[in-house]
Amino acid sequence: MFKVEPLVKYSEKYMICIDQAKQRLKIHNAPIKQKAPDISKYEVIYIGAPIYWGKMPEELSTAPQSLNFEGKIVKPFVTHEGSGISQVPQQLQELCIGAKILDGLEIFGFKVNCSKSDVKNWV
16 A cells, blocks of 8 residues: 655645645646555556545646556545546546556545445445
C-alpha cells in the first residue's frame, strides 16, 4: 500500500480544503512528498481518492506519471458528497497508459464508516 501525500497538506477545515483542491486542479502538477513505488509485481492496482470538483486530487495525477501501467488492471474507489465517481475513470485512462480501468466503487463520505461490507464485496 502506498499513500500519496501532498507536499503541502490540505486544510482539515472542509470549505478551505475544497478551495485548496480547486486551486490545485488549475496547476495540474501538484508535488507529492515521495515518488510512487514500483508496481511491476502487481497485476491489479487499486487507486482511491476523495472527489473534489468532479476530479481526483491533483496529487493523484502526479503520482502515476513515472509508473508503467502496461497490462495492469486499475480499480478506482472514491469518496464523494454527491458527484459519484465523476471523471475519475477518464482521468485514470489518461494517466495509466496501457491499463484496463474497471468499474469503480463510490461511497458517500458520510457513509465511509458503515461501508465495510460494500468494500469487501467490491474487492
